[in-house]
Amino acid sequence: MDCSIRSSSLVPPRPASRLGTSSVPAKPRLVRLKPLIARSRLVFCRAAGSDDKYLGNGFPRVTSKVFVEEAIGAEYGEGFETFRMDGPLKVDVDYLNDKLQECFLQRVRHAMKPDEAFGLIFSWDNVVADTRSLKLDAWRQLASEEGKEFSSDRHINKLILHTAADHVLRKVLCWEEEESELERLKSRLSQLYYENLIKLDAPVEGLKEWLDAVHTAGIPCAIVSCLDRRYMHESLQKMGLKKYFQAIVTEEDGMESIAHRFLSAAVKMDRKPSKCIVFEDDPRGITAAHNCTMMAVALIGAHPAYELVQADLAVASFSELSVINLRRLFAHKGSSVHRAPVLHE
Helix, strand or coil: CCCCCCHHHCCCCCCCCCCCCCCCCCCCCCCCCEECCCCCCCCCCCCCCCHHHECCCCCECCCCHHHCCCECCCCCCCCEEEEECCEEEEECHHHHHHHCCCCHHHHHHHHHCHHHHCEEEEECECCCECHHHHHHHHHHHHHHHHCCCCCCCHHHHHHHHHCCHHHHHHHHCCCCCCHHHHHHHHHHHHHHHHHHHCCCCCCCCCHHHHHHHHHHCCCCEEEECCCCHHHHHHHHHHHCCHHHCCEEECHHHCCCEHHHHHHHHHHHHCCCHHHEEEEECCHHHHHHHHHCCCEEEEECCCCCHHHCCCCCEEECCHHHCCHHHHHHHHHCCCCCCCCCCECCC
């Protein structure tokens, strides 16, 4: 008995980007996707390698979603809309869990190697890279250029890290109200962030060893981010992580929410959402994972453990994890758990 549907059948093929996507498998491919809800909202789906999106120095012309508070998404299991030759196709959480079935050969292989049935999804921010310090440095540099004071207060810094740039400039730092000036400051903030990003050459501590372990176990991995694809590839290459990720979801995939990125990653890995595990550091990301019927492993750091209690597992570092932890997550799936178990060395 063959699979009823494969992820490659969800969408038509598209030309490969000239920037290269060697880390993304030839199948499945996603075209620009639109969510089922909020259709009136404008989605900026920029083609990778588009020259008019960059300034002369190579940095983005407009502010990316790095400093925007994104929607969680999939609150009612809704997914996104993609396209096939015979017209649009609505893809939601239940649809993917039902249609992304293992074929006979996959079932045989996964019976012998059950770990390969999982799919791991890593958020870029503070899970793969320490973007918390990159963002704060960008704000400090902007303050210095503008002759403004930048508070070192912990509460204010937390608001700066987890609030949209418009709100920070208007209400938190009280720098500016004029719309044209706000756009200039946001654009410069984005440039400073990317300037800092290209200097980044080391991932979060313990991540590479963990990726080595799951790579040996044959578990496919994906990385999701609101970054431009060009910078994502360059950053992963510089950190020596590109070979570990079979799927990459970036700004060009056109996802409007955190949950839609996770679903896109599941499709690209050819894994049912219910078989995926998300690695996150943010409570919003954990909620998005659960909305997609995915498991969530929280990395304690940017948020304390008591803010991550909804996660299925919470760890202080990747060094505390083992593949057996992943198996136990699914073994306990469906049980009533109100607090995330916290592993300690």
